[in-house]
Amino acid sequence: MKRLVVQVLLGLSLLLAASAHAVPSRAARQEARIRRGERSGELTPREANRLERQQARIHRDRAAARADGRVTPRERARINREENRASRAIFREKHDRQRR
Numbered sequence: 001m002k003r004l005v006v007q008v009l010l011g012l013s014l015l016l017a018a019s020a021h022a023v024p025s026r027a028a029r030q031e032a033r034i035r036r037g038e039r040s041g042e043l044t045p046r047e048a049n050r051l052e053r054q055q056a057r058i059h060r061d062r063a064a065a066r067a068d069g070r071v072t073p074r075e076r077a078r079i080n081r082e083e084n085r086a087s088r089a090i091f092r093e094k095h096d097r098q099r100r
Contacts, residue, residue, distance in 0.1 A: 026083055027055065027058065027059065027062075027083070030055060030083070030086055030087060030090060031052075031055055033090050033094075034048055034051050034052060034055070034090060037090070037093070037094045041099050042093075042094040042095075042099075043093055043094060044098055044099075047093045047098070050093075051086070051089060051090055051093060054086050054089065055086060057082075058079065058082045058083060058086060061078070061079060061082060062079055065078075065079060
């Protein structure tokens with residue numbers, strides 16, 4: 001019984017560790033989208049700065065959630081909503097036909 005509990009806890013910790021690593025890779029992809037938009041001219045410097053500030057805010061929120069050593073489901077959901085909102089903002093700004 002004790003061994004089963006240890007195995008279950010180990011499995012859960014591996015799952016949580018894997019899900020925690022998914023968030024930074026998404027942030028990296030979004031930051032790359034912003035950089036590509038800057039290079040291609042799809043984003044004006046002002047748009048790019050605003051999107052980068054939004055990414056920095058998400059990064060601070062993620063760090064604050066991790067500060068106590070545990071990201072709760074509510075914190076994870078809030079960060080995911082922020083990432084979704086940022087992704088939509090990147091798409092809208094890149095496709096609004098403004099050129100630098």
